[in-house]
Amino acid sequence: MLTANRLRDGDVLYRKGSGWVPMLADAEVYPDQASADAALAAATAETLRNEIVAPYLFEVRDVNGKIVPVKEREIIRAAGPTVHPHTGKQAGQINA
Amino acid sequence: MTKLIKSGAYAQDAYAPVADDAALPDGPVLVSLARFNKDRDTLLARNTPVGIRLQSSENPETLGKDVHHFALIALEFPKFRDGRAFSWARILRTRLGFTGEIRAVGDFLYDQVNYQHRVGFDAWEVPDNFTVEMFHRALTEMTNVYQPSSDGKKTIRELRAAR
Amino acid sequence: MLNPLVKQVDPNMYRYDEFDAQFVSERVEQFAGQVARRLSGELTEDQFKPLRLMNGLYLQLHAYMLRIAVPYGTLSSRQMRKLAHITRTYDKDFGHFTTRTNLQLNWIKLVDVPAILRELADVEMHCIQTSGNCVRNVTADQFAGATDEEIEDPRPLAEIIRQWSSLHPEFVFLARKFKIAVGACEKDRAAMLYHDMAVQIVKNAEGRIGYKVMAGGGMGRTPYIAHVMREFVEREDILAYLEAVLRVYNQDSRRDNIHKQRIKILINTIGPEEMRKRVAREFDEIKRAGTLQLPQDELDRITAYFAPPKFETGLSDEMPEAGADFANWVSTNVSKHRAPGYAIATITLKTPGQVPGDATSAQMDTIADLMDQFSVGEVRVTHEQNLVLPHVRKKDLPAIYAKLKELDFAAPNAGLITDIIACPGLDYCDLANARSIPIAQSIAKKFENLSRQQNIGELKIKISGCINACGHHHAGHIGILGVDKKGVEFYQLVLGGSGAEDASIGEIMGPGFGEHEIADAVERVVNVYLAQRKDGERFLDTYRRLGMAPFKDAAYGKVAA
Numbered sequence: 001m002l003t004a005n006r007l008r009d010g011d012v013l014y015r016k017g018s019g020w021v022p023m024l025a026d027a028e029v030y031p032d033q034a035s036a037d038a039a040l041a042a043a044t045a046e047t048l049r050n051e052i053v054a055p056y057l058f059e060v061r062d063v064n065g066k067i068v069p070v071k072e073r074e075i076i077r078a079a080g081p082t083v084h085p086h087t088g089k090q091a092g093q094i095n096a
Numbered sequence: 097m098t099k100l101i102k103s104g105a106y107a108q109d110a111y112a113p114v115a116d117d118a119a120l121p122d123g124p125v126l127v128s129l130a131r132f133n134k135d136r137d138t139l140l141a142r143n144t145p146v147g148i149r150l151q152s153s154e155n156p157e158t159l160g161k162d163v164h165h166f167a168l169i170a171l172e173f174p175k176f177r178d179g180r181a182f183s184w185a186r187i188l189r190t191r192l193g194f195t196g197e198i199r200a201v202g203d204f205l206y207d208q209v210n211y212q213h214r215v216g217f218d219a220w221e222v223p224d225n226f227t228v229e230m231f232h233r234a235l236t237e238m239t240n241v242y243q244p245s246s247d248g249k250k251t252i253r254e255l256r257a258a259r
Numbered sequence: 260m261l262n263p264l265v266k267q268v269d270p271n272m273y274r275y276d277e278f279d280a281q282f283v284s285e286r287v288e289q290f291a292g293q294v295a296r297r298l299s300g301e302l303t304e305d306q307f308k309p310l311r312l313m314n315g316l317y318l319q320l321h322a323y324m325l326r327i328a329v330p331y332g333t334l335s336s337r338q339m340r341k342l343a344h345i346t347r348t349y350d351k352d353f354g355h356f357t358t359r360t361n362l363q364l365n366w367i368k369l370v371d372v373p374a375i376l377r378e379l380a381d382v383e384m385h386c387i388q389t390s391g392n393c394v395r396n397v398t399a400d401q402f403a404g405a406t407d408e409e410i411e412d413p414r415p416l417a418e419i420i421r422q423w424s425s426l427h428p429e430f431v432f433l434a435r436k437f438k439i440a441v442g443a444c445e446k447d448r449a450a451m452l453y454h455d456m457a458v459q460i461v462k463n464a465e466g467r468i469g470y471k472v473m474a475g476g477g478m479g480r481t482p483y484i485a486h487v488m489r490e491f492v493e494r495e496d497i498l499a500y501l502e503a504v505l506r507v508y509n510q511d512s513r514r515d516n517i518h519k520q521r522i523k524i525l526i527n528t529i530g531p532e533e534m535r536k537r538v539a540r541e542f543d544e545i546k547r548a549g550t551l552q553l554p555q556d557e558l559d560r561i562t563a564y565f566a567p568p569k570f571e572t573g574l575s576d577e578m579p580e581a582g583a584d585f586a587n588w589v590s591t592n593v594s595k596h597r598a599p600g601y602a603i604a605t606i607t608l609k610t611p612g613q614v615p616g617d618a619t620s621a622q623m624d625t626i627a628d629l630m631d632q633f634s635v636g637e638v639r640v641t642h643e644q645n646l647v648l649p650h651v652r653k654k655d656l657p658a659i660y661a662k663l664k665e666l667d668f669a670a671p672n673a674g675l676i677t678d679i680i681a682c683p684g685l686d687y688c689d690l691a692n693a694r695s696i697p698i699a700q701s702i703a704k705k706f707e708n709l710s711r712q713q714n715i716g717e718l719k720i721k722i723s724g725c726i727n728a729c730g731h732h733h734a735g736h737i738g739i740l741g742v743d744k745k746g747v748e749f750y751q752l753v754l755g756g757s758g759a760e761d762a763s764i765g766e767i768m769g770p771g772f773g774e775h776e777i778a779d780a781v782e783r784v785v786n787v788y789l790a791q792r793k794d795g796e797r798f799l800d801t802y803r804r805l806g807m808a809p810f811k812d813a814a815y816g817k818v819a820a
Contacts, residue, residue: 054318
């Protein structure tokens with residue numbers, strides 16, 4: 001999957017189609033390296049339009065039908081800090 | 097494409113950059129340290145100004161007394177993060193007493209121009225979209241300074257004492 | 260928020276004159292311009308990044324993080340209230356006090372930063388050079404001005420260094436960050452020996468006060484203890500000397516490998532003797548040029564800002580009686596003050612179960628009230644993520660303690676095993692490999708029992724979530740380093756480090772422990788100490804006597820329980 005931060009407020013975003021969504025669960029999974037690389041290239045070109053910064057790809061896997069990141073870091077990034085469960089996306093705090 | 101800003105205005109660059117293996121044209125030339133070391137006598141025997149372009153790893157002290165033979169010393173910023181040239185300019189103006197043109201070349205930011213000016217740069221090779229207005233704005237964003245530098249600007253401590 | 264029942268007190272500390280105020284406000288407008296150019300696309304992220312870092316703005320795991328400078332850890336109540344307001348208004352209502360005595364806010368929006376900086380400027384605060392490859396916040400002993408152990412208050416010199424290093428044109432694009440600490444005692448509460456450069460105020464054989472300068476300490480991937488550069492620098496020469504060190508570093512440091520670009524690497528590569536020679540050469544010239552000489556009247560002028568408060572006389576020097584809980588708190592959290600009838604009170608932000616070093620805006624406001632009511636409007640932030648009320652009357656301690664209990668900041672654990680330092684770690688930080696806060700919480704909970712803590716005594720646990728060592732794990736009596744082993748968080752134990760005047764670098768024990776094993780491993784290590792200690796030995800002393808072997812055996816379960 002592809003993630004980035006929104007330039008103006010730093011919010012974590014995930015690529016869906018040619019746009020961005022706030023929640024990992026709604027985002028697009030790229031089935032192979034080629035499509036993932038193409039998505040990253042398109043997003044990198046978009047950074048020149050100053051909407052997002054620091055796009056990068058990360059791996060996910062299917063766990064009982066749910067898409068879950070492989071790395072702990074991405075799990076935390078998608079949900080919010082584990083030590084402040086009342087903050088972040090896990091608490092429904094999503095900037096417009 | 098680049099332009100030269102000197103004395104606060106666009107200027108013609110009189111110096112022809114010469115590759116290490118190219119023949120020397122007539123007129124003022126800008127050569128690398130390696131080229132200067134190779135052809136020092138030839139270069140100094142000519143009756144035209146010689147400029148030298150130093151890489152960020154090249155300490156101007158290695159020029160020794162030759163430093164006074166140059167009308168121009170161009171200090172390279174290979175990447176704007178590499179801030180060694182700030183010290184090279186400072187050393188040129190202080191320890192080495194260099195009074196010729198110190199030119200900033202390479203990759204540097206608008207936001208570095210003021211610092212460069214303070215430490216002793218007096219010419220800038222800038223991209224085409226870098227205007228003279230921007231240059232003057234860069235020098236005026238911060239009115240006062242806390243520490244002395246090559247520009248001789250009065251420090252805040254001196255301004256306080258003069259109150 | 261101003262409490263109408265509490266009169267705001269202005270402590271004696273540096274106050275901006277019109278030049279300082281103009282400097283900060285112009286810097287804010289400069290950054291506002293840079294933000295606008297970034298948002299419009301005129302600046303790329305690559306170009307904007309060093310600029311925003313030099314204004315303390317990071318892009319972290321969830322959002323932007325803003326690091327607000329607290330010079331030499333000193334805050335007034337007015338400033339604390341402003342920090343509470345900013346935390347409440349622009350963030351999610353809590354902030355984190357860091358190991359460099361700054362305040363970090365974790366949920367900042369880029370578009371809000373100019374407004375935040377303007378608000379900070381209103382109370383003489385800023386975020387200048389709290390990140391980036393430049394001279395960072397200058398830190399000092401948190402007991403400065405209050406302890407009788409110091410030769411003089413180190414903060415005037417710290418303020419002078421702060422001004423000299425602010426937007427220093429030659430040194431804003433160094434090879435890496437540069438951290439300076441100032442101390443004035445033999446006891447090192449500022450971790451001087453782990454800094455890129457440190458200045459210790461000393462007296463020479465003739466009784467003249469001057470400065471011992473050390474350089475080349477550091478944490479990170481490769482920790483080092485600083486070397487002495489010069490035993491005695493005359494007062495008037497200090498800025499010239501510091502400039503000489505910075506210049507040698509800027510010229511001679513590597514620029515080809517980001518992991519080898521701190522001054523500690525340079526000094527280790529060329530050797531301290533060669534470093535001293537190069538610095539001496541620059542220093543002689545800079546001194547002769549004369550423009551950086553520090554006149555005594557300037558030193559006196561700055562020192563006057565930090566004049567001690569008018570201490571009451573005739574106060575009883577007896578510690579009040581106020582119950583067993585209060586007595587426990589006094590035994591760890593109250594330190595000797597130079598004035599009779601006074602004390603120094605440490606507020607540990609380390610109640611077991613809490614996030615170490617965090618405070619909500621409401622807690623900050625209440626602390627501001629405490630500052631006004633009991634501590635001449637002043638508080639200090641420590642590099643151990645705690646706060647200090649530097650000038651309190653002993654007779655006020657019970658009232659202070661009662662208020663701290665309401666705040667849940669009354670844990671009697673300063674310097675004890677639950678007074679843990681932890682970096683934000685993988686919960687917040689883009690650089691982290693593992694979470695550190697939950698580990699701190701689990702260890703603190705495990706050792707929560709007060710008698711047990713008191714029995715163990717002084718034991719400094721420091722936790723870093725990655726090799727950058729912002730949790731200072733190399734200097735922990737027990738240090739813990741979070742690592743990523745095939746996507747799973749593991750925790751390595753590092754024993755025997757110290758950030759005090761007996762500085763030492765901790766030794767790595769061996770393979771890491773899992774998230775649910777590490778607290779037990781720590782317990783086994785502590786039990787070795789308890790079983791083997793001799794009279795008066797702290798954990799650190801027993802470790803230094805016995806070495807790693809018995810602790811390692813116990814940790815990995817090689818010995819029968």
